[in-house]
Amino acid sequence: MTPDIQYIGETLWPGKLAHLCVILSFVAALFSAFAYRKQVKTKIEDYSWRRLGRAGYIIHGIATITLIGLLFYMMGSLMYEYAYVYNHVNDELPKQYILSAFWEGQEGSFLLWMFWHIILGFILIKTAGKFESATMIFMALIQTVLASMLLGLHIEVGDFIYKIGSNPTLLLRDTFAAPIFQTADYLKLLEGTGLNPLLQNYWMTIHPPTLFLGFASVTVPFAFAAGAYYSKEYVDWLKPALKWSLFSAGILGLGILMGGAWAYEALTFGGYWAWDPVENMSLVPWIILVAGVHTNLVARNMRRAINSTFIYYALAFVLVLYSTYLTRSGILGDTSVHSFTEMGLEPQLIAMVALFLLIPLVILIKNYKHVPSIKKEESIYSREFWMFVGALILLFSGVIITGSTSLPVFNSIMAQFDPTFEGSVIEDPIPHYNKFQIWVAILISIMTAKTIHLFYKKEKMTSKQTRNFAIKQLIYFGIAAALTYLTSLWIDYYEWRYTLLTLCCYYTIVANFALLFSNLKANGKTLAAVLGHAGFGLMIIGTVASGLNEETITSSPFVMRGLIPQSELGESVRLIKESPFYVNDYWLTYEGDSTNGYTRNFKVKFQKKDTVNDKSYKPFYLEPNILYNLELTKVAAFNPDTKHYIDKDIFTSVRGLPGAQLDVENAKALEDSLDYVIKVLNVGDTIKTRSGYGVLKSVSFNPESKDFLAGGNDLGLSAIVEFKSFRDKEYTERAETILGLKDNLLFQYPYLVNDLNTKIKLDESTFDNFFTQENELKYTEVKIKTGQAFDFGGKTFRLTGFSDNFDNKNYKAEPEDIAIKAQLSYDTTEGPLEPIFVIRGKRPFNIKDYDVKEGIHVRLSYINPENDEFTFLIAKDDRIDPTVNLMVAEGAPRDDIIVLQAKIFPGINLFWSGSLMMLLGFFIAFLSNRNKVNA
Amino acid sequence: MNKKTILAIIALIAGIAIIVIGSKDVSTYKNFSDCVEGQSVTVSGFLDLNKDINYDPENSPNVFDFYMNDKNGTTKKVIVKQPKPQDFERTESIVVTGKMEGDVFLASEMLLKCPSKYKEDEIRIRAEI
Incomplete structure (x- = not known):
C-alpha cells in the first residue's frame, strides 16, 4: 500500500x-x-x-x-x-x-x-x-x-x-x-x-479444547479403518480401533455436553439443547461413531459387520468435516444463532469434504469383497443381530438430523440451477426434530434393554430359555411401568408418546442394572455397557422432565390462561425496583443493582408463597447480570443466574432494560425527546405536574453524588425539590439535581422521579445567577497587618493568624516552596477564608479561597517583608437575582425497572447425571479395552 | 427373503414416511408482497433504520415492533412477542416467521444475524495517547 x-x-x-x-x-x-x-x-x-x-x-x-x-x-x-x-x-x-x-x-x-x-x-x-x-x-x-x-x-x-x-x-x-x-x-x-x-468466561476456555479433541479423535478410528483396508489387513485393526472410538465417543460426548452446559449456565438460550444446526452437526458424528462402536464390538467378537464398521467410522469422520463446512462457510446464515464470519473458503471446504468422502469410498469399493465375512445370517436370538439393528437405528437418526439441518445447503444448490428458487426453512425446529428423535430414543431403549441379555452366536433358544427370557423381561417391564407411574406423580407426560418414551427409558435402566446384579461374571466391560445404556435412559427421562415440564414463573398471571393462547403469553414480567410483584406462586422483588467492572448485577429476591396453605417459603436471591462493552457505552450481553435444587433448577435472566440503560446513544436520544419546561423558582416555590407536585426546599453549594465529585476549581450547585404524589398521600421523594462546573465545562445531572414519571434538571443559566466567573470579578485591594480588620460587602474581615496546614485542593506543596496561608475570619458558618501566597523558584503566585455560600473570593497577592503588611484582593459574586431555573419534563419513562424471565426446569439433574453416566460408560469401556491390549 | 432385506425395506418405508411428515414442517422464504393473510411464512430481510423501533419495557415488556425491508424492498411493520434483544439496532439481517395480519406482520419467531457484531468496520484508535 x-x-x-x-x-x-x-x-x-x-x-x-x-x-x-x-x-x-x-x-x-x-x-x-x-x-x-x-x-x-x-x-x-x-x-x-x-x-x-x-x-x-x-x-x-x-x-x-x-x-x-x-x-x-x-x-x-x-x-x-x-x-x-x-x-x-x-x-x-x-x-x-x-x-x-x-x-x-x-x-x-x-x-x-x-x-x-x-x-x-x-x-x-x-x-x-x-x-x-x-x-x-x-x-x-x-x-x-x-x-x-x-x-x-x-x-x-x-x-x-x-x-x-x-x-x-x-x-x-x-x-x-x-x-x-x-x-x-x-x-x-x-x-x-x-x-x-x-x-x-471459563466455558470458552474448556469447551473448545474438549470438543476439538473429540473431533480430532474421530479421525483415529477412521485412520485405522482406511489404513487397514489400504494395507489389506482386514481384521487386526478392529481391536485398536475400538479402543480409540470408545475414547473418542467419551471425549466428543463430553465436548457436546459442555456446549449444552454453557448454553444453559451462561447464555440466555434458556435451555441446554435447541436443535441448532451447529449443535446438530456436532451431535451427528457422535451418533454415527456410537453406531460404529457397536458394530466394531460385533466385528471384533464375531468377524461380522467389518465393512459396516468401516462405513460408520468413515462416515463419522466425513461428518465432522461436513460440520466444519456448515459452520465455517456461512451457509447456515439464516438458520443458526451461532454466527460465524465468512472467510471466503467455501470452495476449499467443499473440496476437503469431497476428498475425504471419495478416499474411503474408493478404498471400500476396491476392498470390500476381500474382507472376511460369514455367509450365514445372524440369528434373531443372537446379540450381534440386534446390535447391528441398533446401529442401523442410530444411523437412521443421524441421517434424519443431517437431512433437516442441510436444508440451507439444498436451497443453495437449487439456487445455483434456478436463481428464482424459493428456499425453504424449517418453521419450528424443536418440535420437528423431537417428533422423529423420540421414536429413535424409544427404539434404542428397547434394543439396549433386551439385547444386553442375549448372547453372542446364539443360534436358537430352547422353549425353556425363551420362557425364562420373556419372564425376566416382563418383570423388568413391570418395574419400569411402576417407576413410570411414580414419576407421573411428579412430572406430567402430557401425551402418550412421552409416557411410552419414559416407560422404555425406565425399562432399559432396570434391565441393564438387573444384568449387573444378576451376572456374577460382570466385569469392567459389563459395567461400562450398563452405565452407557442406563445413562442414556436416565438422560432422556431428564429431558422429558425438564423440557416438557419447563414452567415459566414469569408468564402472564394465572387468570389470563385459557383466555389467550399459550403462544401469546408473555414470558417475562416487568419489575419495579423495591416493589414486590406476585406471579405464579412467587413474590419477585428487584432489590437493586451493583456495578463491578463491566458487569452489572441485579439482585432479585424470590419468595415462594403457597396460597392454599398460606405458607411462605424461605426466600432466596438470584443475581442475573448484564455485561457492558469495553467502552461502557452499551450492553453487550445478558447473563442468567440459576438456583440449583436436587429436583429442579430455577433459572432467571434479565431480558430487557429501559432503553436509556442499554446504550448511551439511546440515552441521548431519549433525553433529547423529552419536553422540558423552564420554571423560575425561589426557595419555597411549588411546581405542579399531572400526577403530583414538588416544592423547592433549598439550594446547596456542596452537592455530592456518585456522578459528581467536586475537585480543583470545580463548582457545584444543586436544587433540592421535595415531590409529593396526588394519588399516594404517604409518598414523598427528595430529588436533588446538580449543575456542576468541571474543568470549565458545565454539566447537568438530572434527577428522574420515577413514580411521577417526571425528570428535572437545572438550566445552565442558573449558574450565572449564583456565580461570577473569575475574569468578571471586580477585586478590591486591601492592605492590613496581623490582627487588623476591614469591612467589605457588609461584613468585617479580620486577619486572625496563619495556618501550617497547606491542605488545599488547588495547591500541592513542593519542597522548595515558600508558602504562607493566611486566615481571614468573619461572620460565617463556613470557617475562615484561607488564601495562600507562594514563592516557587523566585516567582510569586497565589491560591484563591472561595466561600461559595456567601459568594466571597479572596486572594493574598503580596506580603511586604519590610512592614509586615499583607495585600488582599477581595470580590463578591454578583447575586442580584439568585433564582433557580428548573427544567421540568413530564412523561419521562422510568429507569428503575427490569424485564425479568424466570423458569423452572424440573429434573434437570437427571439429564446431567444420565449424560455423565453414559459418558462414564465410554471411559470405563475404553480403560477396560486398553488394559487388555497392553497385557 | 433374508433379514437384511426386510430391514432395508422397513428403513425405506420409514424414510419415505419421515420425508412426507417432515416436509409439512417446512415453510418457504417469501417476500411481504407474496404473503397470504393468515398463512405462516418466513421472511428474510433487513431492519429499516430510518423508522422507529418501539419498545416500552415499562408498560408492555413482552412486545416490540420495528419496520423491516424485505429483499424486494417492501417495508412492513413487524410486531414480535418478546422483549427487544440487546444490540437489535446493529442487526444486519433479520429472519422472521409468522403471519401477515392486515398491514402488520406478527412474528412468532425471529432470528438475527449479526456477522460483524463485534468486528468493527473501522480501525480502533486509542481513546488517549
Whole structure:
C-alpha cells in the first residue's frame, strides 16, 4: 500500500517466522503422508520410508506447535501490527482469556484441531505398531488439508480469485486499507478489538479444547479403518480401533455436553439443547461413531459387520468435516444463532469434504469383497443381530438430523440451477426434530434393554430359555411401568408418546442394572455397557422432565390462561425496583443493582408463597447480570443466574432494560425527546405536574453524588425539590439535581422521579445567577497587618493568624516552596477564608479561597517583608437575582425497572447425571479395552 | 427373503414416511408482497433504520415492533412477542416467521444475524495517547 513508509515500532520477526512455520507445516505434512504411503506400498522389511514419514510428521508437529507458540507470544505482547492479534485481544483483556481469544478466530480453532491431531499422531507413531504407516497416511493427509487452510494463497483463474486458506500471520496494514497507515508510528494509535464479552468466561476456555479433541479423535478410528483396508489387513485393526472410538465417543460426548452446559449456565438460550444446526452437526458424528462402536464390538467378537464398521467410522469422520463446512462457510446464515464470519473458503471446504468422502469410498469399493465375512445370517436370538439393528437405528437418526439441518445447503444448490428458487426453512425446529428423535430414543431403549441379555452366536433358544427370557423381561417391564407411574406423580407426560418414551427409558435402566446384579461374571466391560445404556435412559427421562415440564414463573398471571393462547403469553414480567410483584406462586422483588467492572448485577429476591396453605417459603436471591462493552457505552450481553435444587433448577435472566440503560446513544436520544419546561423558582416555590407536585426546599453549594465529585476549581450547585404524589398521600421523594462546573465545562445531572414519571434538571443559566466567573470579578485591594480588620460587602474581615496546614485542593506543596496561608475570619458558618501566597523558584503566585455560600473570593497577592503588611484582593459574586431555573419534563419513562424471565426446569439433574453416566460408560469401556491390549 | 432385506425395506418405508411428515414442517422464504393473510411464512430481510423501533419495557415488556425491508424492498411493520434483544439496532439481517395480519406482520419467531457484531468496520484508535 504505502511501501515507502518506514513504520516505527513494528516487531516483524515473529510474523515472518510464523509464516515460515505455516509453510513448513503444510509441506512437512504432505511429505509425511507421501512417505508413509510409500512405506505401505513397498511391503518389504525396509523401513526407511517410515523413518522419513515419521520425520516429516515430527517436523510438521514442531512447526505447527511453534506457530501456535508464536501466535500466543504475539497475542500476549499485544502486537497489534498483526491482524489476528488486533482482531482478538486488546489491552484490557485479562490474561486468562488469551487462550479463548486464540481459538475464537477460525484460524486459531483450525490450529487447535491440528494440535490435537499432532498429539494423537505422536501417540499412534508410538503405539500403532504394524498399523503405524497405514494410519499415519491419513493423519498426515488430514493435517495437510487443515494446514492448507492457513496458507493464505490467492489463485486467479480467469475472473475468479480462489482463496486457499486464511493466513493468521498477516500484518494489519496488509489486510486493511485505512488512512491511519500513512502515519509511520500508527502502532501507538492502535487498540485491539478484543474478545467478545459473551466469550469471556471459563466455558470458552474448556469447551473448545474438549470438543476439538473429540473431533480430532474421530479421525483415529477412521485412520485405522482406511489404513487397514489400504494395507489389506482386514481384521487386526478392529481391536485398536475400538479402543480409540470408545475414547473418542467419551471425549466428543463430553465436548457436546459442555456446549449444552454453557448454553444453559451462561447464555440466555434458556435451555441446554435447541436443535441448532451447529449443535446438530456436532451431535451427528457422535451418533454415527456410537453406531460404529457397536458394530466394531460385533466385528471384533464375531468377524461380522467389518465393512459396516468401516462405513460408520468413515462416515463419522466425513461428518465432522461436513460440520466444519456448515459452520465455517456461512451457509447456515439464516438458520443458526451461532454466527460465524465468512472467510471466503467455501470452495476449499467443499473440496476437503469431497476428498475425504471419495478416499474411503474408493478404498471400500476396491476392498470390500476381500474382507472376511460369514455367509450365514445372524440369528434373531443372537446379540450381534440386534446390535447391528441398533446401529442401523442410530444411523437412521443421524441421517434424519443431517437431512433437516442441510436444508440451507439444498436451497443453495437449487439456487445455483434456478436463481428464482424459493428456499425453504424449517418453521419450528424443536418440535420437528423431537417428533422423529423420540421414536429413535424409544427404539434404542428397547434394543439396549433386551439385547444386553442375549448372547453372542446364539443360534436358537430352547422353549425353556425363551420362557425364562420373556419372564425376566416382563418383570423388568413391570418395574419400569411402576417407576413410570411414580414419576407421573411428579412430572406430567402430557401425551402418550412421552409416557411410552419414559416407560422404555425406565425399562432399559432396570434391565441393564438387573444384568449387573444378576451376572456374577460382570466385569469392567459389563459395567461400562450398563452405565452407557442406563445413562442414556436416565438422560432422556431428564429431558422429558425438564423440557416438557419447563414452567415459566414469569408468564402472564394465572387468570389470563385459557383466555389467550399459550403462544401469546408473555414470558417475562416487568419489575419495579423495591416493589414486590406476585406471579405464579412467587413474590419477585428487584432489590437493586451493583456495578463491578463491566458487569452489572441485579439482585432479585424470590419468595415462594403457597396460597392454599398460606405458607411462605424461605426466600432466596438470584443475581442475573448484564455485561457492558469495553467502552461502557452499551450492553453487550445478558447473563442468567440459576438456583440449583436436587429436583429442579430455577433459572432467571434479565431480558430487557429501559432503553436509556442499554446504550448511551439511546440515552441521548431519549433525553433529547423529552419536553422540558423552564420554571423560575425561589426557595419555597411549588411546581405542579399531572400526577403530583414538588416544592423547592433549598439550594446547596456542596452537592455530592456518585456522578459528581467536586475537585480543583470545580463548582457545584444543586436544587433540592421535595415531590409529593396526588394519588399516594404517604409518598414523598427528595430529588436533588446538580449543575456542576468541571474543568470549565458545565454539566447537568438530572434527577428522574420515577413514580411521577417526571425528570428535572437545572438550566445552565442558573449558574450565572449564583456565580461570577473569575475574569468578571471586580477585586478590591486591601492592605492590613496581623490582627487588623476591614469591612467589605457588609461584613468585617479580620486577619486572625496563619495556618501550617497547606491542605488545599488547588495547591500541592513542593519542597522548595515558600508558602504562607493566611486566615481571614468573619461572620460565617463556613470557617475562615484561607488564601495562600507562594514563592516557587523566585516567582510569586497565589491560591484563591472561595466561600461559595456567601459568594466571597479572596486572594493574598503580596506580603511586604519590610512592614509586615499583607495585600488582599477581595470580590463578591454578583447575586442580584439568585433564582433557580428548573427544567421540568413530564412523561419521562422510568429507569428503575427490569424485564425479568424466570423458569423452572424440573429434573434437570437427571439429564446431567444420565449424560455423565453414559459418558462414564465410554471411559470405563475404553480403560477396560486398553488394559487388555497392553497385557 | 433374508433379514437384511426386510430391514432395508422397513428403513425405506420409514424414510419415505419421515420425508412426507417432515416436509409439512417446512415453510418457504417469501417476500411481504407474496404473503397470504393468515398463512405462516418466513421472511428474510433487513431492519429499516430510518423508522422507529418501539419498545416500552415499562408498560408492555413482552412486545416490540420495528419496520423491516424485505429483499424486494417492501417495508412492513413487524410486531414480535418478546422483549427487544440487546444490540437489535446493529442487526444486519433479520429472519422472521409468522403471519401477515392486515398491514402488520406478527412474528412468532425471529432470528438475527449479526456477522460483524463485534468486528468493527473501522480501525480502533486509542481513546488517549
